[in-house]
Amino acid sequence: MVLLGALNRLLSAEPLRQRVGISMKGGQFQFIHDQRMSLAALARIANDLASRNIVLGDIWDIDGKQDYLNRLEGEGVLPSSGAVAAETSVTKLKTRVPKPKPSVRVTPTVRSTLIPQTEFGLYWPGRLQRHHQIWEELQFHLDLQKHVNAISVLMRVLIEISLENYIQRAKVNVHENDKLATRLEKASLHLQMSGKIDGKQMDVIKKFNQSEKIISADTLNRYVHSPNFTPSPEHLMSLWDSLSAVIVLFLQE
Structure with missing residues (x-):
C-alpha cells in the first residue's frame, strides 16, 4: 500500500x-x-x-x-x-451507467466563480504556493455575486505574480521601470516566438496597453485604486477569459 x-x-x-x-x-x-x-x-x-x-x-x-x-x-x-x-x-474501464430517463428541463449552470471549475492542467511546485492559494480562492471559494471587490484585487495580484514567474523562469528581457502592460506584452511576445500563442491571442494582449478598455491595465488599476469604480461580474469574467490562456502558460513555466 x-x-x-x-x-x-x-x-x-x-x-x-x-x-x-x-x-x-x-x-x-x-x-x-x-x-x-x-x-x-x-x-x-x-x-x-x-x-x-x-x-x-x-x-x-x-x-x-x-x-x-x-x-x-x-x-x-x-x-x-x-x-x-x-x-x-x-x-x-467500463462502469454500468443507467440509461437516462426523461426529466424536467435542466437549467444551465450559472458560473459563480471567476475561474471556471474545470481542469487547466496545472501542477503546483512549492515556489508557486501563493499562486496556488490565490488560484483556488478564485476558482472555488469567492462568489462573483458577493465578492467582486476581493476578486478584482486578487485577480490583479494573480496576473502580476504569474507574469513575474514567467519573466524570471524564461529569462524575458524587461526593464525595472516597465509598467505591468509593457511587461505583459514582452512576456507574451516571448510566448508567441516560442510558438505557444498565436497572433490573434497577441492582439488581445496588445489591447491591454490601451486605456478606457474593459481588457486593459487601466481597468485593473481602477479595481485597486479608484473609490468610485465598481467592478461587475461580467467585466471580471470578460477580463479573465481574455487573459486566462496566457496566465496558465505563465504558471506552467
Whole structure:
C-alpha cells in the first residue's frame, strides 16, 4: 500500500504520467507509447521505490518528480515520444451507467466563480504556493455575486505574480521601470516566438496597453485604486477569459 501510494504521488499529474507513456482520462487507461517500454519504466520506478533508491522526500514536489523522471530519461528508461502504442493497448474501464430517463428541463449552470471549475492542467511546485492559494480562492471559494471587490484585487495580484514567474523562469528581457502592460506584452511576445500563442491571442494582449478598455491595465488599476469604480461580474469574467490562456502558460513555466 505504501509503495502504491508513493507511485501514485509520483504520477499524480497527467503530464507526468505521459512521460512514462500512460494516460488516464475519462475513466480510460491507455498506453500512449510503446506498451513494453512503458511497463519496463513502471517496473523500474516500482523497484526504485521498493529498494528506497528514491523516497517520498525526493518526489515531494513537482521539481523533485521532474528531476527523477529526467534522470530516468537520461538513462533511456522512459519511452520515446516516437514509440506509439498499438491500438490494442487501450483498456476501457467500463462502469454500468443507467440509461437516462426523461426529466424536467435542466437549467444551465450559472458560473459563480471567476475561474471556471474545470481542469487547466496545472501542477503546483512549492515556489508557486501563493499562486496556488490565490488560484483556488478564485476558482472555488469567492462568489462573483458577493465578492467582486476581493476578486478584482486578487485577480490583479494573480496576473502580476504569474507574469513575474514567467519573466524570471524564461529569462524575458524587461526593464525595472516597465509598467505591468509593457511587461505583459514582452512576456507574451516571448510566448508567441516560442510558438505557444498565436497572433490573434497577441492582439488581445496588445489591447491591454490601451486605456478606457474593459481588457486593459487601466481597468485593473481602477479595481485597486479608484473609490468610485465598481467592478461587475461580467467585466471580471470578460477580463479573465481574455487573459486566462496566457496566465496558465505563465504558471506552467
